[in-house]
Amino acid sequence: MAKKKPLDQTNQEKTGVTSYDVARRAGVSQSAVSRAFRKGASVAPATRARIVEAAQALGYEPNAIAQGLITKRSNLVAIIISNLTNLYYPEVLAELTQRLSQHGVRVLLFSLAAESDVEEVLGQVWRYRVDGAIVAARLSTDQLVAFSNRGVPLVLYNRVGEGVPVASVCCDSDLGERALVDGLVQAGHTCFGIIGGPADSYVGEERANAAINRLAHYGIKAEFVRGQFDYESGGAGLKTLMELTDNKLDALICVNDLMAIGAMDTARNIIGKKVPNDLSITGFDGVSPATWEAYQLTTVRQPVRRMTQAAVAMLLERIESPDISPEQRLFAGELLSGRSARLL
Amino acid sequence: MAKKKPLDQTNQEKTGVTSYDVARRAGVSQSAVSRAFRKGASVAPATRARIVEAAQALGYEPNAIAQGLITKRSNLVAIIISNLTNLYYPEVLAELTQRLSQHGVRVLLFSLAAESDVEEVLGQVWRYRVDGAIVAARLSTDQLVAFSNRGVPLVLYNRVGEGVPVASVCCDSDLGERALVDGLVQAGHTCFGIIGGPADSYVGEERANAAINRLAHYGIKAEFVRGQFDYESGGAGLKTLMELTDNKLDALICVNDLMAIGAMDTARNIIGKKVPNDLSITGFDGVSPATWEAYQLTTVRQPVRRMTQAAVAMLLERIESPDISPEQRLFAGELLSGRSARLL
DNA sequence: TTGGTCTTTGCATTCGCAGTCATTTCCGTT
DNA sequence: AACGGAAATGACTGCGAATGCAAAGACCAA
Numbered sequence: 144m145a146k147k148k149p150l151d152q153t154n155q156e157k158t159g160v161t162s163y164d165v166a167r168r169a170g171v172s173q174s175a176v177s178r179a180f181r182k183g184a185s186v187a188p189a190t191r192a193r194i195v196e197a198a199q200a201l202g203y204e205p206n207a208i209a210q211g212l213i214t215k216r217s218n219l220v221a222i223i224i225s226n227l228t229n230l231y232y233p234e235v236l237a238e239l240t241q242r243l244s245q246h247g248v249r250v251l252l253f254s255l256a257a258e259s260d261v262e263e264v265l266g267q268v269w270r271y272r273v274d275g276a277i278v279a280a281r282l283s284t285d286q287l288v289a290f291s292n293r294g295v296p297l298v299l300y301n302r303v304g305e306g307v308p309v310a311s312v313c314c315d316s317d318l319g320e321r322a323l324v325d326g327l328v329q330a331g332h333t334c335f336g337i338i339g340g341p342a343d344s345y346v347g348e349e350r351a352n353a354a355i356n357r358l359a360h361y362g363i364k365a366e367f368v369r370g371q372f373d374y375e376s377g378g379a380g381l382k383t384l385m386e387l388t389d390n391k392l393d394a395l396i397c398v399n400d401l402m403a404i405g406a407m408d409t410a411r412n413i414i415g416k417k418v419p420n421d422l423s424i425t426g427f428d429g430v431s432p433a434t435w436e437a438y439q440l441t442t443v444r445q446p447v448r449r450m451t452q453a454a455v456a457m458l459l460e461r462i463e464s465p466d467i468s469p470e471q472r473l474f475a476g477e478l479l480s481g482r483s484a485r486l487l
Numbered sequence: 488m489a490k491k492k493p494l495d496q497t498n499q500e501k502t503g504v505t506s507y508d509v510a511r512r513a514g515v516s517q518s519a520v521s522r523a524f525r526k527g528a529s530v531a532p533a534t535r536a537r538i539v540e541a542a543q544a545l546g547y548e549p550n551a552i553a554q555g556l557i558t559k560r561s562n563l564v565a566i567i568i569s570n571l572t573n574l575y576y577p578e579v580l581a582e583l584t585q586r587l588s589q590h591g592v593r594v595l596l597f598s599l600a601a602e603s604d605v606e607e608v609l610g611q612v613w614r615y616r617v618d619g620a621i622v623a624a625r626l627s628t629d630q631l632v633a634f635s636n637r638g639v640p641l642v643l644y645n646r647v648g649e650g651v652p653v654a655s656v657c658c659d660s661d662l663g664e665r666a667l668v669d670g671l672v673q674a675g676h677t678c679f680g681i682i683g684g685p686a687d688s689y690v691g692e693e694r695a696n697a698a699i700n701r702l703a704h705y706g707i708k709a710e711f712v713r714g715q716f717d718y719e720s721g722g723a724g725l726k727t728l729m730e731l732t733d734n735k736l737d738a739l740i741c742v743n744d745l746m747a748i749g750a751m752d753t754a755r756n757i758i759g760k761k762v763p764n765d766l767s768i769t770g771f772d773g774v775s776p777a778t779w780e781a782y783q784l785t786t787v788r789q790p791v792r793r794m795t796q797a798a799v800a801m802l803l804e805r806i807e808s809p810d811i812s813p814e815q816r817l818f819a820g821e822l823l824s825g826r827s828a829r830l831l
Numbered sequence: 832t833t834g835g836t837c838t839t840t841g842c843a844t845t846c847g848c849a850g851t852c853a854t855t856t857c858c859g860t861t
Numbered sequence: 862a863a864c865g866g867a868a869a870t871g872a873c874t875g876c877g878a879a880t881g882c883a884a885a886g887a888c889c890a891a
Binding site for chain 2: 202204205206207208209211212217219222227228230232233234236237240241244249250251252253254256264266267269270271272289292293374404405407408409411412413431432435436437438
């Protein structure tokens with residue numbers, strides 16, 4: 144009884160060119176083909192040449208799925224991101240994807256409507272046996288533990304493991320907001336307002352708290368409203384704050400650039416306030432529109448390249464050596480002194 | 488000799504909970520576990536319940552890699568996108584990803600530095616045996632043929648198969664530019680300039696040609712320069728065009744919004760021209776900053792939701808029935824009459 | 832020529848699951 | 862009680878590549 148694929152049945156139709164097909168054409172065994180495609184394997188140069196030639200003639204590409212099954216390395220990394228439309232993440236995503244692909248790792252993308260929708264995608268993450276994950280969304284303790292239990296290396300991006308030690312890369316909210324607050328206070332502002340993010344957003348809370356705390360240090364209490372990180376929230380938030388402060392607001396801290404931009408436009412065009420003469424506005428992130436002529440936003444720019452670079456490096460390290468202990472890397476942002484705020 | 492996994496060796500460590508582990512715990516065969524997880528399979532309700540319970544206790548998730556190997560369906564779709572940082576694509580990407588995931592399909596993301604870098608990633612696309620691909624980058628005829636030879640369903644996004652019939656979803660450049668040109672001409676503009684995209688960009692060429700042709704219809708010849716689709720290119724292009732036209736330029740057509748925005752800022756703040764009084768500026772895409780108060784760009788908005796919806800539907804159709812003949816779906820954009828241009 | 836070492840090569844097995852086929856169990860009927 | 866048909870279940874194989882092991886060559890020295 145002929146078991147195993149007998150090497151005698153033509154099969155190079157469309158989809159399925161297998162290593163057996165290549166082997167037959169090159170007159171070698173399937174093992175040889177496998178070895179010809181792996182780096183340090185023992186194959187005679189002449190043999191390898193024949194195999195490569197046959198492979199090319201047939202259009203053979205090793206089946207990564209089958210490789211993954213046997214080697215238990217899918218070369219897949221999950222990237223879980225919440226607000227893809229939020230201007231800041233596309234840059235991060237592009238950087239991460241390109242860096243990872245330089246290392247032969249492919250990206251399985253999960254994009255969330257809201258930051259708290261993670262649970263639904265985790266099942267899929269497990270199923271695909273990804274080699275690791277980079278997550279820019281809030282994970283519960285249970286979820287963090289799940290990663291560790293399943294042995295999936297994890298790097299958080301602009302998030303930290305609350306209560307659980309996890310590798311993470313962040314831009315320092317405290318430092319950033321502190322620089323902004325210090326500048327604003329010392330320039331003589333007195334009536335502060337803050338537009339935060341949705342309650343389930345990690346960075347939103349971080350930054351808002353950082354600003355509130357630093358203001359408290361000066362004995363200043365700011366009004367606080369929440370936004371959705373988008374343009375409209377900026378304008379809406381500003382209006383609310385104006386009411387709350389009896390129109391006295393003279394310093395507005397937004398936890399991201401987009402809301403700051405929205406607020407600037409509203410201040411200038413709707414409310415009729417001069418920015419920064421009547422009202423100083425600050426943002427956070429350093430997205431590209433922040434530097435446009437029309438805005439010249441005073442903000443904190445995250446060092447995206449260094450951060451993504453670090454995230455990828457950390458992840459790959461942990462994939463190689465799963466037992467490396469968690470490390471937090473905190474990057475200082477760069478204060479961008481634009482024309483939207485009077486700083487000292 | 489005990490071949491096959493003997494069901495008697497504990498194995499629920501971290502990574503590898505397999506269907507055998509679940510089977511053993513539930514006191515059934517591996518086949519039963521497999522069936523319990525597939526829809527219309529024949530399993531007694533009581534058995535299924537036991538299996539599900541065991542699976543949960545062990546944290547079992549079917550291995551999608553193994554499933555893919557045997558069923559020849561990876562449930563993976565490749566998305567190949569060129570300028571992720573270009574403001575327009577993030578929205579598209581987010582939409583596509585979310586729609587696909589509603590259909591149980593995962594996204595393998597490939598992001599290109601330049602539109603012509605496709606070749607390098609195609610190898611990876613083949614290796615992962617994706618069920619289909621959505622491509623927003625220029626493919627050569629050979630590359631298009633490769634998809635068809637390998638039986639990988641393909642939908643082009645804002646591109647068409649030049650010379651080869653391929654399924655595609657586009658926003659109509661001709662209609663869009665025509666509406667803009669008509670409006671500008673009828674409003675009395677006489678000296679036209681166009682800022683195009685990089686020569687290897689498909690939409691860039693399409694739109695520029697559309698504008699040029701429509702202008703020719705009126706007997707008008709426009710000056711033409713190229714940009715890189717980014718903010719800076721807008722300002723730079725405008726300056727060049729001003730020189731070329733002896734400062735007489737009164738209508739500027741940019742092939743995307745970002746360059747139009749850059750041009751607006753430069754016109755107002757650097758060159759000192761009033762927009763739209765001295766100079767009308769138009770864009771294309773309808774990205775969110777186009778609607779910001781500071782710009783109110785006159786542009787053509789692509790119906791992103793309908794387009795992504797169509798792309799996903801077409802792709803899934805073709806995955807189910809690979810022999811459906813190619814179809815082109817051309818969507819009309821919506822003319823957004825902002826305050827950046829005087830139209831009729 | 833012979834023996835020993837090192838390199839190439841092929842065989843057989845394995846990864847985790849789906850699905851075919853054969854067998855068993857369960858029920859309703861008469 | 863005996864039978865028939867449907868439903869449930871299990872044994873087994875194979876998807877495509879990687880790899881341990883053993884066998885076969887290649888090469889050199891004696």
